[in-house]
């Protein structure tokens with residue numbers, strides 16, 4: 001990223017912080033949105049190893065973790081560059097979970113993961129960094145690891161990074177719809193090929 005990109009990145013981070021402070025993203029805890037989280041968890045149940053080590057990139061204030069109360073996992077690491085959202089996630093005191101303030105673009109995992117989740121996040125990563133982020137994450141996956149990607153509607157600048165990546169193979173896909181017209185998510189599962 002050049003200096004201008006870094007400035008925009010910093011501004012976006014500030015905006016997320018402001019929005020988490022005002023409760024703008026409390027909407028993610030609504031009933032409508034829950035279908036998306038439950039689909040992600042269903043994919044984990046179906047394709048992840050037992051008791052997986054989970055990495056939630058751009059975790060916000062930990063809504064996915066909150067929805068996982070009946071799902072067993074070994075540990076859960078949530079990463080987000082909004083310190084406001086991470087503070088809220090930490091305040092929940094989820095068992096076996098850890099939340100870190102870090103930019104996905106720089107984040108270097110300190111352990112191996114069985115599940116990596118990009119839940120309504122990948123389109124926010126700087127275009128020049130998307131490939132690097134994926135490459136770095138792929139180096140910290142276990143043999144049977146899965147990557148789950150959820151995107152609202154069509155999500156420009158997302159799917160090509162997964163579909164055209166020779167290291168990844170799509171193993172499942174669902175379109176999660178709601179009663180609200182044009183409100184849907186596309187959720188896909190990948191594993192290393």
Ligand SMILES: C[S@@+](CC[C@H](N)C(=O)[O-])C[C@H]1O[C@@H](n2cnc3c(N)ncnc32)[C@H](O)[C@@H]1O
Pocket residue numbers: 016028057058059060061062063064079080081082085102103104105118119120121124125126
């Ligand atoms: C729409 S919210 C989704 C939050 C969460 N994944 C969920 O679905 O409940 C997008 C999140 O991505 C985070 N984010 C965006 N770009 C990021 C980056 N470069 N590094 C870390 N977090 C980022 C934002 O701070 C925000 O919390």
